[in-house]
Amino acid sequence: MTSKRILSPRDWSSHPRQAHPDYKSTLLRSQRQPLVPLPQSLSELTGPVFGHCGVTGRDADLTRNSIRDGEAIGERIIVAGRLLDESGRAVPNALIEVWQANAAGRYVHSQDQHDAPLDPNFLGAGKALTDSAGRYRFTTIRPGAYPWRNHSNAWRPAHIHFSVFGTAFIQRLVTQMYFPGDPLLALDPIFNATADAAARQRLVAAFSTELTEPEWALGFEFDIVLRGPQATPLES
Amino acid sequence: MSSQTPSQTVGPFFSHALTPSGSGHAPIAGRQLADERTPGTLIRIEGRVLDGKSHPVTDALVEIWQARHDGAYPDDSDAFRGFGRASTDADGRFWFQTVKPGAPPENGAPHVNTTVFARGMLNHAFTRIYFSDEQEKNARDPVLANVDPVRRKSLVASLRDSAGRPVYEFEICLQGAHETVFFDA
Numbered sequence: 519m520t521s522k523r524i525l526s527p528r529d530w531s532s533h534p535r536q537a538h539p540d541y542k543s544t545l546l547r548s549q550r551q552p553l554v555p556l557p558q559s560l561s562e563l564t565g566p567v568f569g570h571c572g573v574t575g576r577d578a579d580l581t582r583n584s585i586r587d588g589e590a591i592g593e594r595i596i597v598a599g600r601l602l603d604e605s606g607r608a609v610p611n612a613l614i615e616v617w618q619a620n621a622a623g624r625y626v627h628s629q630d631q632h633d634a635p636l637d638p639n640f641l642g643a644g645k646a647l648t649d650s651a652g653r654y655r656f657t658t659i660r661p662g663a664y665p666w667r668n669h670s671n672a673w674r675p676a677h678i679h680f681s682v683f684g685t686a687f688i689q690r691l692v693t694q695m696y697f698p699g700d701p702l703l704a705l706d707p708i709f710n711a712t713a714d715a716a717a718r719q720r721l722v723a724a725f726s727t728e729l730t731e732p733e734w735a736l737g738f739e740f741d742i743v744l745r746g747p748q749a750t751p752l753e754s
Numbered sequence: 755m756s757s758q759t760p761s762q763t764v765g766p767f768f769s770h771a772l773t774p775s776g777s778g779h780a781p782i783a784g785r786q787l788a789d790e791r792t793p794g795t796l797i798r799i800e801g802r803v804l805d806g807k808s809h810p811v812t813d814a815l816v817e818i819w820q821a822r823h824d825g826a827y828p829d830d831s832d833a834f835r836g837f838g839r840a841s842t843d844a845d846g847r848f849w850f851q852t853v854k855p856g857a858p859p860e861n862g863a864p865h866v867n868t869t870v871f872a873r874g875m876l877n878h879a880f881t882r883i884y885f886s887d888e889q890e891k892n893a894r895d896p897v898l899a900n901v902d903p904v905r906r907k908s909l910v911a912s913l914r915d916s917a918g919r920p921v922y923e924f925e926i927c928l929q930g931a932h933e934t935v936f937f938d939a
């Protein structure tokens with residue numbers, strides 16, 4: 519069996535370790551056996567394409583994509599950036615899905631018991647395809663922080679969940695985007711599960727005057743980097 | 755050069771965005787990948803996700819990516835898209851209706867590439883579903899050969915005799931004595 523790598527490995531100095539005791543839910547759900555190395559075949563290097571699955575511009579505007587009888591409540595923001603691989607190359611035509619709590623910190627989800635109001639005009643779900651330069655752009659409402667039961671007086675910092683597909687199935691990434699200057703970041707076991715401080719900073723969006731639209735919405739820039747081509751091909 | 759964006763957990767509250775939930779938001783994929791018109795043998799994969807105490811994981815997300823019946827991976831022009839997504843129910847169960855994939859063109863046995871996400875998983879886990887009625891091909895599969903024989907069976911879905919359509923059962927154990935084999939490609 520050859521072990522030629524086409525894509526670089528998952529960067530375990532960047533990704534969190536699976537077992538992180540401060541995050542209680544990992545206790546029974548993290549793997550204890552070492553991962554088994556898998557050569558990269560077509561199974562790993564191909565992946566689903568979403569160019570024809572009917573994603574429209576409206577899907578990327580969370581302030582509009584689910585309105586019923588009024589406007590979504592909260593601070594309107596723009597979240598935009600580029601989807602790149604490690605070599606700096608743009609990943610075009612890739613599907614990015616986002617979901618989040620509303621301005622009050624409440625999700626449209628039957629299991630969310632937080633005593634905060636739902637917004638009938640805000641679902642908190644959107645999707646977009648990256649353009650030829652790997653760019654994406656969402657308009658949304660700044661999510662609120664919300665409490666969770668991980669430890670006493672635990673609050674998640676405001677965040678937007680991101681689900682990203684590259685061209686290869688093993689480039690799949692699910693992550694969370696945070697906001698700069700949030701005092702809850704230092705206290706959050708999920709954010710801090712990534713040991714490396716520089717890697718953690720890659721989860722924090724940057725405020726951007728360029729993306730900010732006058733009289734309309736603040737802008738935040740969030741670039742996402744997927745596994746790229748293996749820099750030095752390995753042969754065995 | 756840039757560095758990889760760290761993974762974060764999918765959390766408990768993804769279903770309104772990622773799965774059909776009656777919210778009016780059209781998801782990009784679901785449990786049903788194929789129907790009677792799809793070339794190949796229509797099958798059902800029924801699974802369960804369990805935690806380290808063998809309790810059902812009721813808020814997991816399972817994604818699959820598989821070849822067509824002829825072993826080739828679908829492209830943009832195929833009606834069969836090869837990608838499915840399901841969340842687990844109150845018993846930790848999930849299912850897919852799809853066609854049985856063909857064997858890969860190189861060598862090896864037919865399989866379904868599978869990704870598992872859940873609250874409490876900071877990274878997704880990547881595994882493969884093989885089929886119990888492909889013993890000959892499974893025996894020659896280089897990926898299965900590379901797995902400790904004791905743990906190998908965690909990768910093989912068992913065919914259940916059911917009237918009409920083949921049903922394959924596959925248990926995903928995130929932790930514990932029967933922990934499923936997860937890969938790092």
Ligand SMILES: [Fe+2]
Nearest residue numbers: 677679765767
């Ligand atoms: Fe969240």
